[in-house]
Every structure is written in structure tokens, then in C-alpha cells.
Amino acid sequence: MxxxxxxxxxxxxxxxxxxxxxxxxxxxxxxxxxxxxxxxxxxxxxEARSPAFERIEMADLKERIRKLESIASGVDL
Incomplete structure (x- = not known):
């Protein structure tokens, strides 16, 4: 070509x-x-969630925060 x-x-x-x-x-x-x-x-x-669902979700978030704080401080779970 x-x-x-x-x-x-x-x-x-x-x-x-x-x-x-x-x-x-x-x-x-x-x-x-x-x-x-x-x-x-x-x-x-x-938006129309039950109060029980809200409590379960809050407990889950608190557990995640606890794990993240322990990771940040260097503690193994």
C-alpha cells in the first residue's frame, strides 16, 4: 500500500x-x-422502618466502630 x-x-x-x-x-x-x-x-x-430494625442497625454500627477502633489501636481481634 x-x-x-x-x-x-x-x-x-x-x-x-x-x-x-x-x-x-x-x-x-x-x-x-x-x-x-x-x-x-x-x-x-x-423510611418507614420498624423500631426493632433501627435498634439492630444501631447495634451493628456500634460493633463495626468497635472493630475499627481496635484495628486503629493495633489490637488483634
Missing amino acids: SEPLTMIAVASVGLLGLSIAVLAALKGWQGWLDLKRMELAGSQRS
Whole structure:
């Protein structure tokens, strides 16, 4: 092939690769936005929690904090 045709072929392949990468990134972005929309919709519905659930969740958070504090102080569990 001649030099100009080689340059056109390389540029075309590069443009095609870039287009595929951009489309994949846009698809990932849309998926991430859908995930965040579902998380927001789920958090609005979960406001009517029972008091027992709140106590269990608070106990779980306190346990996690205790473990993190022991890790920070260098104590093995």
C-alpha cells in the first residue's frame, strides 16, 4: 500500500477503537446512573422502618466502630 492509504487505514482503525471505547464508557455511565436512581428510590421507601430494625442497625454500627477502633489501636481481634 502507498503511504497515504496506510495513514488513512491507521486513522480509521484508531477512530473505530476510540468510538468503541466511548460507547462502552457511555453505557457504563448510564448503568451507574440507573443504579443511583434505584438507590435513591429504595431509600425513600425504607423510611418507614420498624423500631426493632433501627435498634439492630444501631447495634451493628456500634460493633463495626468497635472493630475499627481496635484495628486503629493495633489490637488483634
